[in-house]
Amino acid sequence: MNIKELQKRFEIPGLVSLTDGSGDLPMLWVDTQWSVAEIYLHGAQVATFQKKNEPALLFLSEESRFEEGQAIRGGVPVILPWFGARDGDMAHGFARVKDWELKATSAGKDGSAQVVLRLPDSPEMAKWPTPFAAEYAVTVGKTLKLELRIENLSKERELVLEECLHTYFEVGEIGSVSIAGLKGVEYLDKVGGSAKKTETNEVIRIASEVDRVYMDTTGDVEIRDAKLKRSIRVKKEGSQSTVVWNPWIEKAKAMADFGDEEYLKMVCVESGNVGRNKLTIAPGKNATMTVELVTEKIS
DSSP: OOHHHHHHHHOBTTTEEEEEOGGGOEEEEEEOSSEEEEEETBTTEEEEEEETTSOOSBOBOTTOOOOTTSOOSBSBOEEOSOOSOBTTBOTTOSGGGSBOEEEEEEEOTTSOEEEEEEOOOOHHHHHSSSOEEEEEEEEESSSEEEEEEEEEOOSSSOEEEOEEEOOEEEOSOGGGEEEESOTTOEEEETTTTTEEEEOOOSEEOOSSOEEEEEOSOOSOEEEEETTTTEEEEEEEESOOEEEEEEOHHHHHHHOTTSOTTGGGGEEEEEEEEOGGGOEEEOTTOEEEEEEEEEEEEOO
């Protein structure tokens, strides 16, 4: 469908509108009584979410590319069906550079809005060993709720893949941020050659490059931002992995779609099922990962 057909079918007056976003990519603008959000069909990517009278929740790089075949740097990229590097393929899978199909929009009784998108068939999908379907529901309201549902379409074979919601958070200044909820959890330190370590700190503070995959962890993670006087709680279900990432100085400079100083204003706390926590779905079954981002003011 072209954009006019999409507008006619899916717009909800005063709540959900469809327009051309950055790079003329189709974008849904959601405006509820509590919050606003931008959701691109490209990558099914929530690029921005902001509660009214609060700073932006999601970080979006000023250098981000809004182009076909390129990932959007910031917001919530959908990582699927693999996480990280893969020989002969782009990092983090193909889902984040595909134009997802808009399946439904709806208004909640509480004034929220939900957008449902579906990963379309593609040559990359056809190459995956087991056929699967992916559906993504984004609910914008007092909180931002994300639900990624994966279905095994095979009647005979298990489906094995990785998934991650690679959430970029806006912070006032990285030195004023602490991350709680991961003490005692084993992690892979990708900065340290993927060495296995155990988190011994009550809170994580970032003062250098950090790239850690925390394993076998299902609990909430809290980001406390003293400068913005805000707490962000990452609540999740159906996720066994948490990734914490900040590129720091040298890697920030090496990325063409990321500002040299932007590492000071962001941190990624990602929810997923990666590495030894990868998803294994029985024939004909499905699995849903749900992430809800809740903010509160702190003194």
